[in-house]
Amino acid sequence: MAIQDHIHLSSTVGGAPEFSPDMKWKVRVDGWMPTPEIISNHRRTLGGKLKKYVLSDVGGDPIQFMNFRYVVKVDDYDGFTLEQRYDALLAMQGKSVMLVDVRHVDDDQNHSGHVRTMYCSAVVDITPINPQQIPLYFGIELVDDDTVT
Numbered sequence: 001m002a003i004q005d006h007i008h009l010s011s012t013v014g015g016a017p018e019f020s021p022d023m024k025w026k027v028r029v030d031g032w033m034p035t036p037e038i039i040s041n042h043r044r045t046l047g048g049k050l051k052k053y054v055l056s057d058v059g060g061d062p063i064q065f066m067n068f069r070y071v072v073k074v075d076d077y078d079g080f081t082l083e084q085r086y087d088a089l090l091a092m093q094g095k096s097v098m099l100v101d102v103r104h105v106d107d108d109q110n111h112s113g114h115v116r117t118m119y120c121s122a123v124v125d126i127t128p129i130n131p132q133q134i135p136l137y138f139g140i141e142l143v144d145d146d147t148v149t
Contacts, residue, residue: 031071075135
């Protein structure tokens with residue numbers, strides 16, 4: 001497994017040989033941020049003792065969710081036009097999507113072991129003010145919907 005310069009992200013998984021989401025997105029080098037999450041809360045008793053509450057598995061270990069933030073490049077790439085990519089990206093917001101993170105096997109190999117179900121919680125245009133600039137850059141936030149089923 002290697003760190004690639006792209007992610008696979010779409011609402012559907014394609015066929016052979018990769019079995020991965022059917023759209024690839026170039027990721028800006030400084031635009032990859034895995035964000036682990038543990039669900040916890042804490043309170044103090046009347047005597048001041050700290051009480052911790054953590055979402056745990058049956059063995060008592062905390063469940064760690066893995067969310068991701070990316071800055072993706074939107075332009076003509078991999079058989080899709082800028083307009084098709086723009087529309088596809090905006091259509092994913094608020095929906096369940098399939099993701100293969102930048103850490104995955106090389107192209108033309110089976111990616112099925114790296115596909116994760118995520119919730120696309122935000123799509124934000126971060127392109128500078130000039131609307132004529134191409135490529136466009138969007139920040140996306142994906143929330144883990146795969147760890148607990």
